[in-house]
Amino acid sequence: MSVTLNQLLEEGTGRLMKAGIQEAEIDARYLLLEAFHTDLTHFLIDRYRTMNETEKSGESIQDFYQMLALREKRIPLQQITGSREFMGLDFFVNEHVLIPRQDTETLVEQILKDYKGRNPRVLDLCTGSGCIAISLARLGGFESVVAADISDEALKVAKRNGEAILGKENITFLLSDLFDAIGSDEAFDVIVSNPPYIPTGVISQLQPEVRDHEPFLALDGKEDGLYFYRKLAAEGRNYLNPGGALYLEIGYDQKDAVSALLREAGFVNIRSWCDAAGLDRVVSGSIEK
Template structure:
């Protein structure tokens, strides 16, 4: 009997595991996405909690994140180089001054305009080029874009909005998991933000709902029956949210800021036109790994 006791003591635990496994199989048989069953999806090398309230992160969306990282890090490097070029003449002048008699240095300093003296002293109050930027992510869902960029992009500040209260709970949970301080606001696109945030963002990103309503019925059951409709439905032509974003984004971007929007494979021309009509420059369509149009981006110079 003693030899059988260890097995009998584990019977309840084993039975529970079997029941859980059977429940998972039954869910999958009813076309519940595996990611929702497991409560997890990998994105940009990071693990994200997901449930029925958020769109499951896709590999296609990594194209947007990688593009932002590449271009914004490149901008910071360029600004840092410009800063160094400005500093070099000042450093040379300081070196020359060290070699001059003390009285001659004082005389030259008295002759210099006050603003130039402040510049040479390198006042800390001046904005330094190359510092990390402020990011806004619209329709954040699980937070996969905002959190990935917060973890990997070195942004000074990351803000995210979503209309769904339940989606924001998921995003906040993921932000805590990855220990990134993101500000979350509930509301429809820019209307969720306080007016004091206008003209403060360097980068805006979004993966908005973009599937035309009539197309949703043709999607796989995993998508149309189990992912949130409000994260999928872009209304009749799929462009509703792009129109609103293109129209309002300039009020929230700094001059020289950038916008990055995920799109459907056949929406590149239409979304590019919306950005150009709104005043964006250098508008481009970027393809994903399979070669399909996936991101439209542009610059705001006004």
């Protein structure tokens, strides 16, 4: 049986629409390009060309159908392809880490802006895929970065990304529940974290891709979503150099609560920034010099 790329795209789009996926055509196209190891330009050129039943084409078609079946089960696209772009860099992802979001780029971009031309010592807590730590090291040229996570499986992903993107070991990867494995004599200029911040009771209401396939540990901010912010605010200043700053990604409705926690813990110069959608996304505070 002969088939064209366009026919495969139409079939895939229809199947994903029936599965309740909102961006069905976009996802089907991504999977098609991945299966045929091609790009959008070549797809547009070749989409109406009938494919011969060669071994190579047959394998690519089967790969497409297999990935399509996974997406129909609401497995995230990025877990199927094993890849997610963040800050212009390509990160490997799997079921053990939170998929990097564009929202988090706001956090990285602000630190890069605040420390342009400087070389701060950085601690990234709840590092997950390592996207924050690695982006800061690569794009900011920061030479001393510690990336910590409570999950050994997540750290394996972060290390893999560090080796692929940096090509050298200028990041220390550490198994730690927040500050537990950080020495009491350690001090940093920047502590950054995108901690779990979704209230436990809200997780069941999330899209199946997030609720069922991303690590619960990376989502669950306990009862009110503020559990980790309380710990970061209370303990963070003990690991900052004079004048050092704590940068936190937050939920869109958590700015006031997180700012208050930082203020109560003695942080000054409390600032906040919105993401590209105009939603509150980052809060920071510093300690006096």
